[in-house]
Amino acid sequence: MNITLDRVEDIAANIKTFWFKPDQKVRYLAGQFIEMTLPHQGMDDRGQKRWFTLSSSPTEALISITTKHAVEQVSTFKQTLFGLEPGAKVTISEPMGDFVLPKDLSIPLLFVAGGIGVTPLRSMTKYLLDTGEKRALHVIYGARSLEEVAFRDLFEAYGAKFDIVLSEQTSDWSGRTGRLTSELILDIAGNDPAKLLYVSGPEPMVETLESGLLKSGVDKNKLVLDFFPNYSAKY
Numbered sequence: 001m002n003i004t005l006d007r008v009e010d011i012a013a014n015i016k017t018f019w020f021k022p023d024q025k026v027r028y029l030a031g032q033f034i035e036m037t038l039p040h041q042g043m044d045d046r047g048q049k050r051w052f053t054l055s056s057s058p059t060e061a062l063i064s065i066t067t068k069h070a071v072e073q074v075s076t077f078k079q080t081l082f083g084l085e086p087g088a089k090v091t092i093s094e095p096m097g098d099f100v101l102p103k104d105l106s107i108p109l110l111f112v113a114g115g116i117g118v119t120p121l122r123s124m125t126k127y128l129l130d131t132g133e134k135r136a137l138h139v140i141y142g143a144r145s146l147e148e149v150a151f152r153d154l155f156e157a158y159g160a161k162f163d164i165v166l167s168e169q170t171s172d173w174s175g176r177t178g179r180l181t182s183e184l185i186l187d188i189a190g191n192d193p194a195k196l197l198y199v200s201g202p203e204p205m206v207e208t209l210e211s212g213l214l215k216s217g218v219d220k221n222k223l224v225l226d227f228f229p230n231y232s233a234k235y
Contacts, residue, residue: 001026005088006062013147015116017055017066020090028095030057030127031120031226035093036065040080045116050077053226054095055119059130065148066119099200099226101127101135107196108136109121110189112209114141114180114201117228121200122151129158137161138189142180142201145169163188180205182212191218200226 003020011017033053040048055066060139069082084090101109101124111121120140128135137160143149144167155162165176178184180201189195197218199209206227214220 001092001094002089003063003092005084005086005090007086008084012150013145015148015150016069017064018081018084019056019062019064020038021062026063026095028054028058028102030123031100032095032123033099033120034065034095034235037091038077038080040076042076043047044076046075046077048077051229053097053099053119053123055122055137057123057126059127060152066116066122068116078194097226099198099224100124102196105106105133105135108192108194110185110195110197111137112180112197112199112201113139113141114205115148117199117201117206117226118150118207119200120226121198122154123229125151125158125160129154138195139163140180140188141224142167142205145170146173152199153170180209182209182216182218185209185213186218191216193219193222194222195222197222198224198226201228203229205229 002023006019006021009017028069033051035051037049052065054063056062056064068073099120113121137158139155139160140163141149142165149164151181166173166178167179169177199206206225210223210225213223
């Protein structure tokens with residue numbers, strides 16, 4: 001499927017959203033992902049394909065991906081992506097994945113995001129806001145600094161309980177600091193057996209949190225996980 005770049009938005013420090021107009025209607029569920037193919041000159045060994053969550057909601061006319069521009073060791077794919085101009089065409093697969101909202105509106109939701117792992121949570125929350133679905137939603141967002149916190153306005157507009165945990169201590173921050181851990185998550189949110197707990201972020205972070213949450217007594221059936229490969233746990 002071909003899509004055409006419409007515009008690029010600065011979302012947070014080193015984080016941009018790329019909005020694309022598809023050549024045909026894209027049918028997907030909030031939280032799903034696609035594979036993007038971006039041929040380019042001088043390609044490195046990581047190739048011309050990448051997986052991206054759609055940060056857009058099915059309620060929006062355009063589709064989007066949101067990604068971080070690493071300061072160091074930038075792949076040729078990312079260099080090419082960040083150099084695209086409006087009108088550029090790329091190819092994507094059909095959306096896929098089961099990191100999606102439960103059909104039962106009564107189930108309380110806990111979203112835990114590390115860094116760029118916030119993208120599927122943006123998609124789902126935007127869908128809830130646009131459709132008027134009322135769900136109990138608590139978001140715990142781990143970021144390096146306040147400047148790297150994305151989509152805060154959206155979560156607050158929906159009325160979600162919103163907690164930020166910064167990995168870097170700064171003089172202008174009096175909230176929680178440190179890495180996201182299972183103990184910290186349960187200390188903030190409690191261990192409500194009714195909650196469905198979504199965890200999204202760099203693969204090492206998600207694996208560590210999964211192990212810790214299970215050891216802490218969280219029911220495996222209450223965990224919904226989304227791994228972002230090739231991202232450092234230092235979100």
